[in-house]
Amino acid sequence: MSSGLKHRIFSGIEQLFYPPKCMKCGVYMDTAVQSSASIQACFCDQCLSSGFSLIDKPYCKKCGLKFVQGSSDNHVCQSCLKTPLTLGKVRAAALYQGVLKDAIHLFKYQSCLSVAKVFEDLMFQTYEQHFFKDPIDVIMPVPLHKKKLKDRGFNQAFILIRNFKKKYEQKWGRQPQWQIDTRSLFRIKKTSPQTGFDIDHRKTNLKGAFAVMNEEHIENKHILLIDDVFTTGATCNEAAVQLLQHNASKVDALVLARA
Ligand SMILES: [Zn+2]
Ligand SMILES: [Zn+2]
Missing domain, CATH: 3.40.50 (Rossmann fold)
Structure with missing residues (x-):
């Protein structure tokens, strides 16, 4: 198995057990947005609602x-x-x-x-x-x-x-x-x-x-x-x-x- 594949499987498993947390309030978030480098990947909807x-x-x-x-x-x-x-x-x-x-x-x-x-x-x-x-x-x-x-x-x-x-x-x-x-x-x-x-x-x-x-x-x-x-x-x-x-x-x- 290639190391890239191993890494992907491992990070997939990791996400399953440790979904991303909101950086402000610490609540666990939906994993779907995590990979995108966006503000949605950093903060939960509730915290984001105040917006920029x-x-x-x-x-x-x-x-x-x-x-x-x-x-x-x-x-x-x-x-x-x-x-x-x-x-x-x-x-x-x-x-x-x-x-x-x-x-x-x-x-x-x-x-x-x-x-x-x-x-x-x-x-x-x-x-x-x-x-x-x-x-x-x-x-x-x-x-x-x-x-x-x-x-x-x-x-x-x-x-x-x-x-x-x-x-x-x-x-x-x-x-x-x-x-x-x-x-x-x-x-x-x-x-x-x-x-x-x-x-x-x-x-x-x-x-x-x-x-x-x-x-x-x-x-x-x-x-x-x-x-x-x-x-x-x-x-x-x-x-x-x-x-x-x-x-x-x-x-x-x-x-x-x-x-
Ligand atoms: Zn939050
Ligand atoms: Zn002025």
């Missing part, structure tokens, strides 16, 4: 904040009018809540990479919707400090766009005009977790957190930063400050979830 809240009109033209009430047209929010971000425009795929929030936690803190495929698709759709026509030169995942990278084993922001080039080529039959750059921006300061800090504290916490290497890769470039979660935007904004100081022409951000 995709961000559509109306949202802030600058920071991407979703407006819950008021005018139905996109406009600039109070916060951006008062203290504008250094970032150009920020766009997020979905709201940081419900099952998406749980899925991001599993992805980041329990290295649950099976949800990554769903995130990658969401990110690419959002890229096409908001940045496809923009003359982006460089796509840059927000870097982690090397200690954190070592502990986690991966940079979640990079995972979100690792297949962007392939997706672009498959869909549009040509090469994108941008490059993915994971080497020119560094995180030089270990920052404490941002959760629970107010915006001023977050900003201070991040001051001087980033450094640029290879200025020639930054100079006159329109850069699209990538991150998983955007809350106050302090992280992406501080990275943008650093990139603009090294003569980037413009820095925008694309994130998976917007708080």
